[in-house]
Amino acid sequence: MHEVGENKLSKIALYLFLFVSAILSIFPFYWMFVVGSNTTSAINKFPPAVVPGPNFIANSIEVFNRIAFFQALANSIIISAVVTISVLFFCSLAGFAFSKLQFKGRDGFFIFVIATMMIPPQLSLIPNFMIMTNLGWVDDLKAVIVPAMVNAFGVFWMRQYISSSVPYELIEAARIDGCGNFRIFLNIVLPAVRPGLATLGIFTFMMTWNDFLWPLVVLKDSSVHTLQIALRTLNDVYNTDYSLILTGTFLATLPILLVFLLFSRQFISGLTEGAVK
Amino acid sequence: MDTVQKSKQYRPKRYSQKASEVKSGYLFISPFFLLFGVFGVFPLVFTLYLSFHRWDILGETEFVGFSNFSSILFNDPLFWKAVGNTFSIWALSTIPQLIAALLIAFFLNQAFLKYKSFFRLAIFMPNVTSVVAVALVFSAIFGTQYGLANYILSLFGIESISWSGSYIGTHIAISVMVMWRWVGYNAIIYLAGLQGIPKDLYEAATIDGANKLQQLLYITVPLLRPIIIFTVVQSTIGGMQLFAEPLLFGEGSRSQGLTMTLYLYQEAFNRFSFGYAAAIAWVLFLIIIIFSLFNLFLTRKIGSS
Numbered sequence A: 001m002h003e004v005g006e007n008k009l010s011k012i013a014l015y016l017f018l019f020v021s022a023i024l025s026i027f028p029f030y031w032m033f034v035v036g037s038n039t040t041s042a043i044n045k046f047p048p049a050v051v052p053g054p055n056f057i058a059n060s061i062e063v064f065n066r067i068a069f070f071q072a073l074a075n076s077i078i079i080s081a082v083v084t085i086s087v088l089f090f091c092s093l094a095g096f097a098f099s100k101l102q103f104k105g106r107d108g109f110f111i112f113v114i115a116t117m118m119i120p121p122q123l124s125l126i127p128n129f130m131i132m133t134n135l136g137w138v139d140d141l142k143a144v145i146v147p148a149m150v151n152a153f154g155v156f157w158m159r160q161y162i163s164s165s166v167p168y169e170l171i172e173a174a175r176i177d178g179c180g181n182f183r184i185f186l187n188i189v190l191p192a193v194r195p196g197l198a199t200l201g202i203f204t205f206m207m208t209w210n211d212f213l214w215p216l217v218v219l220k221d222s223s224v225h226t227l228q229i230a231l232r233t234l235n236d237v238y239n240t241d242y243s244l245i246l247t248g249t250f251l252a253t254l255p256i257l258l259v260f261l262l263f264s265r266q267f268i269s270g271l272t273e274g275a276v277k
Numbered sequence B: 001m002d003t004v005q006k007s008k009q010y011r012p013k014r015y016s017q018k019a020s021e022v023k024s025g026y027l028f029i030s031p032f033f034l035l036f037g038v039f040g041v042f043p044l045v046f047t048l049y050l051s052f053h054r055w056d057i058l059g060e061t062e063f064v065g066f067s068n069f070s071s072i073l074f075n076d077p078l079f080w081k082a083v084g085n086t087f088s089i090w091a092l093s094t095i096p097q098l099i100a101a102l103l104i105a106f107f108l109n110q111a112f113l114k115y116k117s118f119f120r121l122a123i124f125m126p127n128v129t130s131v132v133a134v135a136l137v138f139s140a141i142f143g144t145q146y147g148l149a150n151y152i153l154s155l156f157g158i159e160s161i162s163w164s165g166s167y168i169g170t171h172i173a174i175s176v177m178v179m180w181r182w183v184g185y186n187a188i189i190y191l192a193g194l195q196g197i198p199k200d201l202y203e204a205a206t207i208d209g210a211n212k213l214q215q216l217l218y219i220t221v222p223l224l225r226p227i228i229i230f231t232v233v234q235s236t237i238g239g240m241q242l243f244a245e246p247l248l249f250g251e252g253s254r255s256q257g258l259t260m261t262l263y264l265y266q267e268a269f270n271r272f273s274f275g276y277a278a279a280i281a282w283v284l285f286l287i288i289i290i291f292s293l294f295n296l297f298l299t300r301k302i303g304s305s
Helices: A008-036 A056-066 A069-100 A106-116 A121-135 A142-148 A152-165 A168-176 A181-192 A194-210 A213-218 A227-237 A242-276 B002-010 B019-051 B067-075 B077-108 B116-128 B131-141 B148-155 B167-194 B199-207 B212-223 B225-240 B244-249 B260-269 B274-301
Strands: B053-055 B061-063
Touching: A008 A056, A008 A242, A008 B077, A008 B116, A008 B131, A008 B167, A056 A069, A056 A227, A056 A242, A069 A106, A069 A142, A069 A152, A069 A181, A069 A194, A069 A227, A069 A242, A069 B019, A106 A152, A106 B019, A121 A142, A121 A213, A121 B019, A121 B260, A121 B274, A142 A213, A142 B019, A152 A194, A152 B019, A168 A181, A181 A194, A181 B019, A194 A242, A213 A227, A213 B260, A227 A242, A227 B131, A227 B244, A242 B116, A242 B131, A242 B167, B019 B053, B019 B274, B053 B274, B067 B274, B077 B116, B077 B167, B077 B212, B077 B225, B077 B260, B077 B274, B116 B167, B131 B148, B131 B167, B131 B244, B167 B225, B167 B244, B199 B212, B212 B225, B225 B274, B244 B260, B260 B274
Parallel strands: none
Antiparallel strands: B053 B061
């Protein structure tokens, strides 16, 4: 009972504040659809259309005609899926070694991994572009996938998770049964840290899906564009045609929004766990 | 640093150091170091090398000593304009954002609140949207001629603002994009911290006659300090790297939306002066470190007095 909102008035004020915050958070999604389902001329007037119109299908077809939307969607899915699977595998493998195996210099190596998180990606942008040029990987999905296959944050995350949720006794027992280290990892550790993997997986998938700067630099041809780059192209070419641009934006946002709504509980609780650890 | 101490604590009774364990250990961590060697260490060294050279699209290199750095620092008004813009947008977006996030978290933490998970979900949703989508939808809202923002202003009798044409308009528009995307994220992080603060502390304070504001300032904020520091450092690093929003919204005729990373990108990939861009990258890195340390210092002061 010792809380804000003991009396009715402040309770109402509190609900109102949260309600307005929620509306402001949702409104741009709604607006995407309003603009995307009207014609540009219905939007470009005062007062503008504020409810969804009948043109969404027509606008969508127009978007599909002008950019290789489905190709970009496929590219985004391929890149995000491969990166996510690879990050989960390599990061938990390293996390297992850092938390449960004894070897010389282990803690030093781990501090090094954490320290690499401080380096801003801009610093290596130009040389990495040159590496890709020399490898012939410009305009190849590999250029985005390979450098992202394992990352410091994931190693850190999985190490914390494994050290707190896999007891040594379990590993010791498996060893007595004659399991090698890799078998222990596959059969004992991975099943035990499923929630940690899920959080890291959703997080990685979204980060990769939304990545912009690096794909913009290395994926130039429209056949290898991700959704984000394709949207940028749409914006550049049809600068003021907001119905078209926001139809594309809405279509490109829909998949990731669905993924989020599906896994939201897992994601939000995982995020808070990581922050207070 | 905290984590390393934790590792000691977790270390079990001694195991015999088997050779196989050592071998597996190195093998299992090797993918990270392999990849970091190629796409992390080598680029760092090479950026350093590049920054002391003039290097154009044809690959002609010429050693120029510190001249790239001295032109950036003393002879490049556009760079300093980009620095100014970046800091202005950072302040405009981060300070209100963190205060709003703290308030939202504080309210969400009230025990009587209903529909908690709905509010959490709605407020967090913007964070999963891509920067590109955010930039595009807000570009439409902040359109100068027919934008929704100007329409709403007109309802209150306020004249249209040229969002993409004026200095303050561009900064506000870009700050709103950043704010919208990150308020919910920070609120969720704060909420996690708040849930760790024992309830009886507030009860004791109430008995001692402290009001809500005093409780927020003298209990909540000091106890949340580590998490506030975390969010401030994160938003500092993020804010210094602002790129997609100004690129898509438009930097404006007087470069009022040009940020440091956008400038770096243009030098490298529009004008192909790789050496100069590499030097910018190092200056940028230095600015990020200095400013992060400054903010760290500042936030440590909060509530410690």
